[in-house]
Every structure is written in structure tokens, then in C-alpha cells.
Amino acid sequence: MPLHAVETFEEWRVAARELIATGVPAEDVSWTASSQSLFSAQSPSSTQTSGTKNFSVPPEFIERARVVACHQDQGRWELLYRILWRLTHGERHLLKDSADDDITRFQRMHKAVTRDVHKMKAFVRFRKVVVDEGEQFIAWHRPDHRIVRLAAPFFARRFPTMNWTILTPEESVTWDQQDLKFGPGVPASEAPEGDVLEDLWKTYYVSTFNPARIKIKAMKKEMPVRHWPTMPETALIPEMLEQAGQRVTQMMNSREGFDTTAASFFPDEMTWENVAAAASACRACHLHEHATQTVFGTGATNAGIVLVGEQPGDREDIEGEPFVGPAGQLLDEALENAKIDRTTVYITNVVKHFKFTEKGKRRLHQKPNAREISACRPWLEAELEILKPSALVLLGATAAQALLGRDFRITRQRGQIVKSEWCDRTVATWHPAAILRMPDEVRRRQMTEDLILDLATVHGR
Amino acid sequence: MDVREKLAILADAAKYDASCASSGSKGTRQGSKLGSTEGMGICHSYTPDGRCVSLLKILLTNYCIYDCQYCVNRISSDTPRARFSVDEVVSLTLEFYRRNYIEGLFLSSGIIQNSNYTMEQLTLVAKKLREEHQFGGYIHLKTIPNADPELIQEAGLWADRLSVNIELPTENDLHQLAPEKKKPEIVQSMSGIREKIDEFKADRKEGFKAPRFAPAGQSTQMIVGATPTSDQEILETATELYTGQNLRRVYYSAYSPIPHADARLPAQSPPLVREHRLYQADWLMRFYGFSSEEIVTEDDRNLALDIDPKLAWALANRHFFPVDVNRASREELLRVPGMGVRSVDRILQVRRYRQLRSEDLKKLRVAWKRTRVFVQTADRNPGLLNLEKLNLRQQLRPQKQLLLFDAAASATTGEV
Known part of the structure; x- marks a missing residue:
């Protein structure tokens, strides 16, 4: 029986072509993988016969056989030749028969090599x-x-x-x-020893790991342990696993923050009176600790027009009503100029408690932060839900951004009537306090006029 | 703060995003000097959480003006903060890439200043990689809802994939935990991207040399288990996104207890099995012809945890079986438990040449233990006798209930 020593696919291909052409059946050929064998591969020319008959196989076979040829399995040449023999002897569709034993093995070897190539690209x-x-x-x-x-x-x-x-x-x-x-x-x-970048890479590897999920089997299945020695990051795995439990406990313990928003203080029945009463006992954020009282909205609850400011100031905090200080006075004048009776509107704030820092005897207004705004917002939403305003005026950037989104720019979008979630006619305009703080007289007058105009426009229809 | 410290903070902050795919981009960008995208993604490493490391997944910064309760980067959290410069991200990406650690970059960010500014910064990183370094690797940019359409347009020129996170499955969940994010706005951002992608495809079809726009499409992620929303609703939202927005992928991320989390969120371990089941169901909807209305068969509108969703469907629809493997259509075969798309396609091929017997199916590597109960073969298949048995579910349920800690690799691939 001729023994064929081939090492590469091309060598096999030459030898196999010859054998098929001369009609040597699979069981009559032996293959060996080592070229160091005593028997050298028969040179193709030595057995070349003049009457070689042409044959063809599906291109898919050549393509896949080239991959299978890289498999470690010593039996690969024999398998390839047997499939080739069958393909050229009445079983042209053999490759499609995945239930055939030779094809099953062929497919399995193909998959193993392809996977190995993929892992090489990865690892x-x-x-x-x-x-x-x-x-x-x-x-x-x-x-x-x-x-x-x-x-x-x-x-x-x-x-x-x-x-x-x-x-x-x-x-x-x-x-x-x-x-x-x-x-x-x-x-x-x-192989070279190391690379300075490996430290950064390991830092990334550890940081991107979520200790709350452990799936070691999944990891090992996709990243077989035999590859670990050449992958620097894997040295950290034992340590990462060891610390995972502790890190999760720590994560759970460091849960913090405000356990509530205003919604947790809602009354069973959402009438205006009930909501206002409930708000007076709100502790959804820490602002209630230092403020005198909750300053809820006031005015006509069938008003149609609702004004929203930022938060109560010093005077409001003491009196318990919104817009009663200097800014309130300016607002009153503006309403009058816009021909709106203050008793026919409803006035409220985004944040219902006064936030301040103490400087000597004075209490200085401080802007509420996102946390305080989102804790308090449900009150405002409840007010708007109950009142269903026909016109909604947002005074200043805080109110505008709270209801129209953080990207709202008062300097650019002031005065435009837009449709919001709560009201078809919503407009944002200057906050009276911002007008009061404006040092430039001309500009201050201009802003006051803007405010009046915006109020009149949104009211006017 | 040096780059290593920033990397530790900003990779840690980005890890709650489940998406890691580097697939879907056909063909490397022309003129690339470093990097390639050839369609199939590559996972360069795996962490012990079973997730693949494919892209350098980091935030540009974890400073944020928002206060979303489920997010570790919300403004009220006292988590340590850091900010990368554009050049630092560019250089990290290139250096990691040259050593074959990664397929590319997945860049997201907390919102700083405003949406537009943040989007500009993200885009700048991608632009520098492409224009100054002829980087041809994979880039996935998170798009910031509300950023101007022109900015999204530019991001799409440089990125392979864009994504906007839907964050939570329903409007109500969002209202509860992320009051500043609005579903309509998020969906609008997605439609904007979808329109651009469609436009690009149409131009190419007409023979115009339109510049590439997000060739790997868009994806999204939602967090599951942070609210009581049912799997049924989650899958309906997913369907809406797949059909309405043409998304390539919806990622489900089991809610992980995050440090500095709001106490109103559940503190238990992440519901990994549930996440796994959702991926399986998602897979069945995309490749097996199931719809979101039929796939949840349990009374509480959640997927079964003890068995996979296809088996659950089969048990609830026994009148559909047995399926004759030698005659049934592809659609019918796909509904048989234990048979995947590949087995089905092989069956269709093989049966042109021979009648399939039980032995043949085993060779095709179907999960015979499950399949045998539901199929008719050319020989006598005794497994069929069990089809009407009442305790079938107990019989077919995986023996190990260890699942909780090791929901297998399919959690990431979703393959059933």
C-alpha cells in the first residue's frame, strides 16, 4: 500500500489529485503527516499517466478542506481523501449530508480550527x-x-x-x-518580557469587572484556561474573585441618598387642599431642616394661569407665601402692567423650602441643586395636574429647566410659547429677582418690559 | 490625577452598560492605517462576570448634571469623579489597539454643561481617531438625547455604531427613576438616527457615494429588575424598538446594586437568570419567528425562570406537536425545543437526500433530550409518548438549579 507523506494542504492536494485520477480507492491509501518519514511523498510526476481524467469537486470542499488540513488530528488526510473519493464517485451531494459520519467529523474539525483561528485573533x-x-x-x-x-x-x-x-x-x-x-x-x-502598557490594561480589566455578577464557567468556556499564560490580565482573576464578595457587600452597604421624593408624602386623595397639607410635612430632602416652613403655592385654584418661580426667599420663608418679598413686588407691578389681576392667578415654586447660607445675621439665597429639585418636583407636578392651567409661566432658568429639560436656555428661548407636558401654552421668562440683580439700568428696564410682554402675550390669547 | 487613576474611575463608571458588541460593520474604512472591521466582532478577553471585553468601554467623564436614581454617576452620588481629555482617550485607544487588547472604543459620558457640549466632546474623540490617526477600528458612540441633529449627524460619520439608551422599559419606570429623561425624547433621538441611516442606504442604492453613516446601526440598553415591570412589557418595548426604530440590538442589563445607590432601589443581587431568559426570548423574536404576545406563557406575565422560553412555549402549546422533521416547514421546525437555526437549516438540507431518523438528529447535535418529546422521525421515536404527560415540565427542567450563578454563555450571546 503506498504511503503518502504530506505536511501541507497543497502537498495533499497534489497527491490526492493524482490518486483520484489513477483511480486509487480510499482504503488503498495510507497517509502520514510527517515529512521526516522514511517514505517521501511520491512525486506527482512519477505516477503521472497520460490518460489522466479530469474531475471536479464543489469549490466549497476545497475551501473547507484547506481549513481542516490545519487540524492536529493525524487522521485528517485520510478523512479528506475519503470524502474526496466519495464526492467523485457518485456522492456529489455528500457535503450537504450533515448526518453522514465522515461529514459530521469533517464539520467538527472545521469548526475546531475556525474557532482556534478566532481565538488567536482575540488572544x-x-x-x-x-x-x-x-x-x-x-x-x-x-x-x-x-x-x-x-x-x-x-x-x-x-x-x-x-x-x-x-x-x-x-x-x-x-x-x-x-x-x-x-x-x-x-x-x-x-518571547519578550513585558510592556509598560500592561499595567494600564490590567487596571482597565479590573475596573470593567462587575463583582455583583460572577459567571466563572461562562468565562472559562470562552477563554479557555490554557490560553491564560500569555494573557497578562488573567493573572488578576484569583484576586478579583477573592475580593468580589466583599466588594458587593460594600456596594450594598454604601447605598445612600434620599430614600424618598415628595411622592412618598402624597395624600390618598389628591385634592389641592390635601396636597398642600401633606406638603407642609414634607421631608423628602434635607432643606426642611433649616427652613421655617413649607411654602406651597397660593392663589386662585381655578386660575387658568399659573406662575412658577424657583424657591421661596427670606421673606417668603417667614410669611409662608410665595412672592411676597421685593421680587414679589416687581412681579405684582408686571402683572398689573400686563393687565392681569394677581388674585386671579396661581403662584408657586419649583422647590418649596428656602435654601440659604448664613452670613452674619443675613440669610443668603442659594440655588437648589438637582437632587433637591427632583425630590421636590412631584409637588409641582401634582399642583399642575390638579390645576390644569391654560397658561403656564416659568420664571427663571431653574423653573424652565425643571419643566422643559436641562437643555433649555432662558437667554435664547425666553418668550417663545411652547407646548409642554402640562400646558399647551407654556412660556419661560425672566425671574423678577434676576431683574432686580441686574446692575445695568437700561438692561434692567428692557428685562422688565420683556417680562410684562411675555405675561401679556401668554395671557392674551 | 494620572491616566491610570482616571481609567480606574471612568472604566468602573462605564461598566454598567452591557453592550460590548464590535460587530456589524462591513468592511474596513478606506485609507485606514491601523485597525480593521470585518463584520464579525472579536472578544479579546473575558472578566469573571462572564462578560466579554471587546471594546475599551469608558466614559469621557462621570461628572453629570442629571440625577437619575439608577445611575452611579448621578449628581447627588458621592462617587469619585474624573474627566479624561480628548487626547488621553485617543492615545489610550491607539495604544491598547496596537497591542491587540481591543477591537476599538465604546465612549459614553456624563452630561457636562449641556447635551450639545457633551456630544461635541464625544464626537471630537472619534473624529481625531479617524482623521489624525487613520484609525479603522470599531467606534461606538453613545449619543446624548437632545443634542442637535447636526451633532448626531457628525457623530454618525465617524462612528460605526450609535446608541441611545432607553434606560428603563416603560415611561412609568422612567418617570419614577429618571424624571429628567423622557421616553418621547429618547425615541425621537433614535428616529433621528434611523432616518439618517435610511437616507445613507438609499443614497448608496441610487449609486451616490454618500459618506458612511453608522454602518453598524444603532442599539440600546434597558435596565431590568430595578422596577416591577413585567417581562411581557419589556419585550413589547423591545419589539417596538426593533420594528419601529430598526435597532440592531436591544441589551438587557440586570440591575446591579450600585455603590451610592438610592435606597429606593432593590439591594438584592442582579437577576441574572431573568436577564438570560430575556436574551433568549429576544433571540427567539428576532430569529425564530416568535412574537412578544405569544412568548410569555406564564400567568404573571414574566418568563419562566426554570426552563427556557421556547420550551415553555412548547409546553403551553402541545397541540402544535409532534412536528414531522421530514415534512415540516422551516418555521415549524424552528419552534421545536432543542433545535437551533443551524440544526434546522441542516435538517432541511439533509432531508433532500435521506429520511431523517432519531440517530441522524443526534448527529446533527440537536438537544435530543428535549427534542425527542416533540418530533416525529422516520423511525419510531419513543420519546413522543411523553408529549401528553403532565409532569413533562419537571422531566425536562435542567437538573442543576445552580443556574443562578452561572446562566451560561448564552447570557451574552442570547443563543438558545
């Missing part, structure tokens, strides 16, 4: 080495099969402008930005 870790000619990126990787030639073109496409080398125990490949050069295998000891 190769280059280390940068600076040599005379410049930067070199070198990796040592241990694939399961002889796949360097299958995988190398991928790395050339991906890193065309780098000089890189991939070493494996059986083969190596180098890219000089023009050609791939294949060489012999190299032991792991030849």
Missing part, C-alpha cells in the same frame, strides 16, 4: 520592543492547531503600519509592512 497580546530599526510588536501564542498561515493575513490587514511578529511553538510569522514571512516555531522563553 494574541503584542508587546512593544524598541530595537535599532524602530518599534517591534512581538507576541507569543499557543494555538491548538497549525493555524498561523490561516490567521496571519488578518493581522496584516489589521496592523498594516506596524512591524509585528507572532511566535508559536510550531511556526512563526513576521510582517514588515509589506510581506508576511513564515518561519520555524519558537519556545515561549523567546
